[in-house]
Amino acid sequence: NAGVTQTPKFQVLKTGQSMTLQCAQDMNHEYMSWYRQDPGMGLRLIHYSVGAGITDQGEVPNGYNVSRSTTEDFPLRLLSAAPSQTSVYFCASSYSGGWGSPLHFGNGTRLTVT
């Protein structure tokens, strides 16, 4: 099984550029989410989705957009990149949160905004 696949693994952007981080899972998980990881801050939730067509904001949503047109895919869009968005981004999925389903993580994307 591929699990959760994130692309790209590394990306360098200039301030003001836009890009989309791709995330796909093949486990038929209803729940998908995006986190960013910064030194000393742990993992902070950006956006999440509980099913196709349904998205909601997490703790740090500003500057990011998401959509969920299919169960498998959950892309994260940076509309106008800023240096403060330099971070490592993780996509994660699970069955619905009930019953304490653990998250399955992708391998992360290291994004640098100059």
Next chain:
Amino acid sequence: AQTVTQSQPEMSVQEAETVTLSCTYDTSESDYYLFWYKQPPSRQMILVIRQEAYKQQNATENRFSVNFQKAAKSFSLKISDSQLGDAAMYFCAYRSAGANSKLTFGKGITLSVRP
């Protein structure tokens, strides 16, 4: 909102010794789940262990075990017979029992293992 606190940013342990990583959380809920994730230098997030709040018995997975104190809202991870491969960042996390609940992480602790 739930919060998860890992107050020790770094710890070190001698190979083959035992180490305990601390975690506390704040919640008003009675039913929830707690997790420990490991992140080695490869950046991959690996589930180490999971604890259901309604279970009094502490979870164990081989050399990893937890000390879950519900009243104290404490959830520590014990690593026995530490190995060099245990060197990583460890995150404590909380998830409500309700459907579609979010996972909240602590800030993590960096564990080094001395040979």
